[in-house]
Amino acid sequence: MITVGRQTLKIILGYGLLLAAAAFALEWLQYQYFLKSYSAEIYIVLIAFGFAALGIWIGIRLTAKSDGAAFLRNDAAIASLGISPREMEVLSALASGQSNKEIARSLSVSPNTIKTHIANLFEKLDVDRRVRAIEKAKFLRIIA
Amino acid sequence: MITVGRQTLKIILGYGLLLAAAAFALEWLQYQYFLKSYSAEIYIVLIAFGFAALGIWIGIRLTAKSDGAAFLRNDAAIASLGISPREMEVLSALASGQSNKEIARSLSVSPNTIKTHIANLFEKLDVDRRVRAIEKAKFLRIIA
DNA sequence: ATGCCAATCACCCGGAAGGGTGAGTGAGGC
DNA sequence: GCCTCACTCACCCTTCCGGGTGATTGGCAT
Structure with missing residues (x-):
């Protein structure tokens, strides 16, 4: 049904990996400084926002592609x-x-x-x- | 530009809160059983997927609404x-x-x-x- | 060479569309 | 009561459109 370009997939994967890397970096920091009390919440919020943003972007991509079809002559x-x-x-x-x-x-x-x-x-x-x-x-x- | 219905916002907030609740529940479990070594990663993945899904849904909603407009008479x-x-x-x-x-x-x-x-x-x-x-x-x- | 077909043009005819003008009626506002 | 305006209809006249027929030319294929 909906086709997503190779380039788009690359960007999605790249962004996803970036977020994952950031998540693990934060986790590492958490262990380093034992800031369990606060950083856990911050951490969650950051991940949540990051992936939510990624999701929104993907969602928009998904539909925008399908209706941007510019008249195909039969x-x-x-x-x-x-x-x-x-x-x-x-x-x-x-x-x-x-x-x-x-x-x-x-x-x-x-x-x-x-x-x-x-x-x-x-x-x-x-x-x-x-x-x-x-x-x-x-x-x-x-x-x- | 893009208008999102009151109902849609409610659903978004509801889902977001649900995810947040789940996130904190997991965090609580983490403290309870000291499963730091594995659960952190699971935890991150769950939140990431959850919010990514939420984001995709919002994204689709955002564009689907705008082009599904069924002729507004001027x-x-x-x-x-x-x-x-x-x-x-x-x-x-x-x-x-x-x-x-x-x-x-x-x-x-x-x-x-x-x-x-x-x-x-x-x-x-x-x-x-x-x-x-x-x-x-x-x-x-x-x-x- | 023969045949086929897109493209070109002409002529005729009847009906549809468009431009202009005039006019009656009924509802609603001043 | 008077005015305005949407809605209705009529008549005239010109042009455009659509239907039908027939014909020529040039290219392409058999």
Whole structure:
């Protein structure tokens, strides 16, 4: 499900080891100076905070990765519907709210050509209106 | 930035206190039986894992809350643009890809009335085409 | 060489959409 | 009582959109 990068794991392990080292260092100090009365509590608090912080960081990492996905185009759907590259250009222009005439200008072709492309797109997407075409294309993840 | 519910805080505090209690219980046991040689390490590991788990849970909560937000309608924008309730109905029908005639039927009014509503919406949203109206309305978070 | 297909363009037609204007009605505020 | 405003509807006119048909060109494969 959730994948954590190699780098992230390294950092987690590094931080964990650092905390462990600090914990044992404190333990050593405790034995050295026999400060049992106070240091035990301090010690606990330090470890608790340290590992809690580590945990929070890991938790945030875990979820942040999963939803930071930046739109993956569904090429499989495009292929299976037989949508050509040129049609994709027209489709994205269409989705940006441009009129047939505007799309024609921006792609340097005749408005008639755009009409043909759009008609073909409608057929392939099985719709009959541009708004629905945009809806469906977004649903199929073939445009952003 | 990130808001954490009252209930969530309660759970965090509860869990934290539980862990602290467990930690002190272990400490007490340590003094009781003088098991310094082994229990200290176990003790550290337990606290570390416990608080790390707590941290992970908090971390996940923190981000999960922020992106699980289920569309908050921007009533402020609606009000400032002076969009009436009826216009909102028309707008959402419009955004669902319906034609003027279809909207008219579903709202039980004349197509002419729908045209008027849409014309008013276009003026208020400062657009001149339905696709752009949908785009802008979604951008302003006044429709889903 | 033949065939297939994306891409280009043209023309026609009917209906939808958009722009503009005018107007009636009913609820709520001053 | 008067005013405002949302809501309703109508008519006109222009442009855009969508459906249908037909045709040409260039590339790619068999």
